[in-house]
Amino acid sequence: DAGVIQSPRHEVTEMGQEVTLRCKPISGHDYLFWYRQTMMRGLELLIYFNNNVPIDDSGMPEDRFSAKMPNASFSTLKIQPSEPRDSAVYFCASSFQGEAGKLFFGSGTQLSVL
């Protein structure tokens, strides 16, 4: 198994631009999570899906952030418009309910908004 795959690995953009982060979870996993990691705030849960349905998006900071999961093998996190304070590492993780919530993380997307 290739694990959770995220793209791009690095993204540098200018303030105001749209940013789309992508994630392919592990096949067979029924939960997908988006986290953001910064030095100041640590690891924050943004949103999670169960069977492609968003369950809790209370961690999404603003309306500028949106996430979709059109099918079991793909999810996107979009920021529009982006701002410098969005600079962070964004992680996607997936899990299988039977594993009691053990998460498998992707390598992350390092986002820099200039």
Place this chain on the structure above:
Amino acid sequence: SQQGEEDPQALSIQEGENATMNCSYKTSINNLQWYRQNSGRGLVHLILIRSNEREKHSGRLRVTLDTSKKSSSLLITASRAADTASYFCATRSAGNMLTFGGGTRLMVKP
């Protein structure tokens, strides 16, 4: 918001020594998990301990859980330079949300 808080925030030891990290949390949990993060990488699951368990071992790792004190500890025995990483505790409560602490940065000097 962070449910778990690790202590210490940073730890520096010599290769071969033991490393102990602690985690405190606030609300009732179903299980507590420890993860490792190497620099520039994603988190990797190390060990899971359920709320009805008190101790668990995996190789050089030993985890304890005290639900009365709402705390857990991770012990790495005979540390190696390759153990240098950040270690996070994460708690799972009702529902399926896993909440992470701020992490302990461990440096093992060769």
